[in-house]
Amino acid sequence: MKWTELEAADCSLARALSAVGDRWTLLILRDAFLKVRRFEAFEASLGISRRTLTERLEALVAAGIFERRPYQEKPLRHEYRLTEKGLGLYPALLALIHWGDEWVAGPEGPPVRHRHKGCGQQFRSVISCSECGEPVTARDVIAERRGAAAG
Amino acid sequence: MKWTELEAADCSLARALSAVGDRWTLLILRDAFLKVRRFEAFEASLGISRRTLTERLEALVAAGIFERRPYQEKPLRHEYRLTEKGLGLYPALLALIHWGDEWVAGPEGPPVRHRHKGCGQQFRSVISCSECGEPVTARDVIAERRGAAAG
DNA sequence: CCGAGTCAGTTTACTTTTGGAACTGTATCG
C-alpha cells in the first residue's frame, strides 16, 4: 500500500495519518506549537536532515496545516505558521504528550507542565464526552460504522 | 538522528512517538481497538507487508503496549492484546480521529461515529482541563519546562 | 570592494527501511 492510497481510505484516522502520521511530522508540529517557524530553527531543534525537513514542510503546507508566508523581502524568506486546521491538532498532541507523561516519563517526571490560562492551574488533558461531559475511556465507547452498527 | 536517541529525549512527545509515532503503528492500534488480535487479521485489514507487521508487533510488545499470549497450542499460536498502557492511547487516537472527522472527511461525513455507553449519545471527544473542567484549545495553554517557565 | 556570515533550500553519495513474493513448518480437514 502507498500513503497516497491511505488518503482515500474511508477512515478518519487513516486520512489524518496520511497528513500527519509520521515521526518527523509530529515533532515538527510540536515545535510549531512552541512558536518555531523557520527552516533553520526547525532543523536546529530537531536534528532532522534538511532534505526531509523540506519535504515535510512542503507536505504540511500542501495539506493546509501550515501556511508559508514571507516574513522579509531582500532576500525573500518565508516562515511556516499553523493554520486553524493545524491548530486543531493540538488536542491530539496534548493527549499524546500526557500519555507520554504517564507511561514513559523518566524518574524526574514530565519535563513540561501545561498551565490553563483560563483557571491558572497546571492540568492534565481529560478526554470527555461532548454530550454528557463525563470522562471517556476506551471501554466506554462503541464505534458505529456509517449506516450499520459495528464493533 | 536515530529513533533510539529519541527515546532518551527529555520530551514526552518524543518518547511517545518513539513507541507509536509511525504510520503503521497507529493503524495497527486502530485495529486493535476494533478487536483485531491476530497476525493474519492485521495483515488483511491493513495491507501492510508481513515483514513490517512482524517488526511493528514485536516493537509494540517490547514497549509494553501489546501483550503476546497464546490462544491455542498445536500448533502454538499467539494473539496480540492491548495492555493497560496500550488502552491508555485511546484518547490520543480519538482526538486524531475527530480531527480527521472535522478536517479531512469526505462529502458523506465521518465514516465512524462514536457512542458513549455512559449516556447513550453519539459524541465527539472534547479535551478539557483536569482542574476546572473547561474545554482547552492551543491558545489557552502555557507550556512550562521543569524548573523554569518557558514559552 | 572583499571576505565572512545568514538563511533557505538543492544536490550528491551512501545507508536503512520497506514492499512483495516465495518459502518454512506445524497442524487440521476431507
Next chain:
DNA sequence: CGATACAGTTCCAAAAGTAAACTGACTCGG
C-alpha cells in the same frame, strides 16, 4: 494424500532517509 490455515522468515529490488557539501541572494564590518 493433497489442500488449507496460520504465523512467521528469507530474499531481492525499490523507496526513503542521512550527512555533508554546494548554491544563491543578501547584509555587515573594515
